[in-house]
Amino acid sequence: MGRASPNAKNPTITDVAERAGVSVPTVSRVLTGAARVSPAKRKLVEAAIAELNYRPSAAARVLVSRRSQAIAVIAGNTSRYGYAETIRGIEIAARAEGYTVMITVVESTDEDEVDRAIAATLTQALAGIVVLKFDPPGVAALQKIPPDLPVVALSGTRETGLRQAALDEASAAEELTDYLLGLGHATVHHVRVPPSRRVDGRTTGWKRALNKRDAPVPPLRDATWDPKSGVRIGRELAEDPDVTAVFCGNDEIAMGVMRGIAEAGLRVPEDVSVAGFDDHPLAELWNPPLTTAEQDFAGLGRRGFQLLLQALDGTGDRLYSSERPRIVLRDSTAPPRARDTA
Amino acid sequence: MGRASPNAKNPTITDVAERAGVSVPTVSRVLTGAARVSPAKRKLVEAAIAELNYRPSAAARVLVSRRSQAIAVIAGNTSRYGYAETIRGIEIAARAEGYTVMITVVESTDEDEVDRAIAATLTQALAGIVVLKFDPPGVAALQKIPPDLPVVALSGTRETGLRQAALDEASAAEELTDYLLGLGHATVHHVRVPPSRRVDGRTTGWKRALNKRDAPVPPLRDATWDPKSGVRIGRELAEDPDVTAVFCGNDEIAMGVMRGIAEAGLRVPEDVSVAGFDDHPLAELWNPPLTTAEQDFAGLGRRGFQLLLQALDGTGDRLYSSERPRIVLRDSTAPPRARDTA
DNA sequence: GTGAAAGCGCTAACAC
DNA sequence: GTGTTAGCGCTTTCAC
Numbered sequence A, B: 001m002g003r004a005s006p007n008a009k010n011p012t013i014t015d016v017a018e019r020a021g022v023s024v025p026t027v028s029r030v031l032t033g034a035a036r037v038s039p040a041k042r043k044l045v046e047a048a049i050a051e052l053n054y055r056p057s058a059a060a061r062v063l064v065s066r067r068s069q070a071i072a073v074i075a076g077n078t079s080r081y082g083y084a085e086t087i088r089g090i091e092i093a094a095r096a097e098g099y100t101v102m103i104t105v106v107e108s109t110d111e112d113e114v115d116r117a118i119a120a121t122l123t124q125a126l127a128g129i130v131v132l133k134f135d136p137p138g139v140a141a142l143q144k145i146p147p148d149l150p151v152v153a154l155s156g157t158r159e160t161g162l163r164q165a166a167l168d169e170a171s172a173a174e175e176l177t178d179y180l181l182g183l184g185h186a187t188v189h190h191v192r193v194p195p196s197r198r199v200d201g202r203t204t205g206w207k208r209a210l211n212k213r214d215a216p217v218p219p220l221r222d223a224t225w226d227p228k229s230g231v232r233i234g235r236e237l238a239e240d241p242d243v244t245a246v247f248c249g250n251d252e253i254a255m256g257v258m259r260g261i262a263e264a265g266l267r268v269p270e271d272v273s274v275a276g277f278d279d280h281p282l283a284e285l286w287n288p289p290l291t292t293a294e295q296d297f298a299g300l301g302r303r304g305f306q307l308l309l310q311a312l313d314g315t316g317d318r319l320y321s322s323e324r325p326r327i328v329l330r331d332s333t334a335p336p337r338a339r340d341t342a
Numbered sequence C: 001g002t003g004a005a006a007g008c009g010c011t012a013a014c015a016c
Numbered sequence D: 001g002t003g004t005t006a007g008c009g010c011t012t013t014c015a016c
Helices: A013-020 A024-032 A039-052 A058-065 A081-096 A111-123 A136-144 A169-182 A201-212 A229-239 A251-263 A297-313 B013-020 B024-032 B039-052 B058-065 B081-096 B111-123 B136-144 B169-182 B201-212 B229-239 B251-263 B297-313
Strands: A070-075 A100-105 A128-132 A151-154 A164-167 A189-192 A245-248 A273-275 A292-294 A320-323 A326-328 B070-075 B100-105 B128-132 B151-154 B164-167 B189-192 B245-248 B273-275 B292-294 B320-323 B326-328
Touching (some): A058 B058, A070 A081, A100 B081, A111 A136, B013 B039, B024 B039, B164 B169, B164 B297, B169 B292, B189 B251, B245 B251, B251 B273
Parallel strands (some): A164 A320, A245 A273, B070 B128, B164 B320
């Protein structure tokens, strides 16, 4: 009678072996599928596992095998739309492959905070890491990861030698800006979300489109991640009669900008066209429905995990995966109309 | 010379001990702070740790100490607003206390899926689990967690003996409905989000308010989690001239309903008042700004982790923590106006 | 195919 | 205070 009977603690592999009447390594072989086991013993072992409700200890496994089935996701945030969706994509792909997902949030670029977060994460045995290189904390965290650990970066500027999945935001932003210009707007103003670095795909694409058409490049407006920061900017933009089209760094900022424009007494799209970016689930329901670029964040996460997985099993050597967001035209953009001077 | 020199693998506690010229347990004592170590040796150990860039192995630690500094969060979803914010709250509180957070998503109530997810999670050494009992998958998962593991449920119906943090949604929903009734509406229609069980706080509070004022209880409308499901319901509601006020299970559904109402050619709040629930970050920016109840999801997550922590250190025996959402009155609700019959 | 023996990196128990 | 010894639950040799 195993010592498992009284007080029913978690059964160990030894309990299973005793119950099945086989040796411990045989149970291990059934568990891992590493070596062939006779059908008879396999059945005995499986029965014992089921009866005892045995679950192997990941800690013990990791310790001896030096392999882990866990990955960490490092992100500057977990609840904003693009972040949350990306994490969801990673989680789904990881779960399908039997990987456990840990979350590490790094909120600032403060060196101590980044170091502490990375150290705490590396304490766990990890097969690899996925970093959301969406913002400066993500960039800072990426630099601190030891080079021997498989890493995938999501978005951000491209680095040679780095495994990376991305969305071709620059092309989509260029296409969207070009569409507005094509509508007849003399130029397109841009409200930027906090960039991860100096260069930012959305801003780059916007500038590219303006230059191509020889349109003037108006000064950048910087919003924070808070949609409300767009409201003030919207009001300011509404005061300038030269502003007939605005391209916003994301849909939430666009919604804030639209509110600011409404508060100033102007109408979208009659007086000012507004375009966003991301295709947030509410963009379609907005009043008016928002023109934007559809970003498949969940797909980004999925592709990122696959890049990592492929590095882990050595079943591929692709380093880069990029996808182009699709432009979604709705009612918040229209040809310009003559406006009164303020 | 330690075997750590060539090929610089992760250093072990043995490497640190050798380098510092002390025994392995002494290093351990410095690490855990469990016992006093002379200042001289402590300094040596700390220097060795820094020089080798040593990080203890959580796996080895867990194996021998039978204690873990990791928790799992089980959720039906990770990216919808309330879920994402709650997880953020848990993560922040956990990080502050040195805990690692693992995410397990359970998308359906399918017994196999739930079992597999729980089994995979329990493979990891866990100090405890936080379950988002927001939906049927959460409820199903909660039932499968072994009773010896400390658990906290977030929201959901109250169960005796279960550690639980909640938001008093029923009271807030009652207050909101009562406010609409007080505005002069003959009754208030309700669009429900998928409930976690038969009883749902928001629906309960709505019914309570109607009964108190002897207002008729109109048939329930069921939305899915997808905001778009509200659009069709909004159109249907708009066709019924008796509908002058609608209370929606969350803000996103309310936004969908408002769009449906707009598509039917009616105006909010002039023709129909619409109230939501949650105070989504975009509710304030909506056109018109949405009347709602502010739910502190991040606070819910924080309180949930604290309940767990207190059970872990035995520093408290509170089982239940509830907070009441605050009603936020904006422009989407107004007194009723006579409407034409369709 | 199967079992015996060794040992992963750490902490607990116990001497001194 | 500090070192010695044992052993957590597994997988990995290596015999047979």
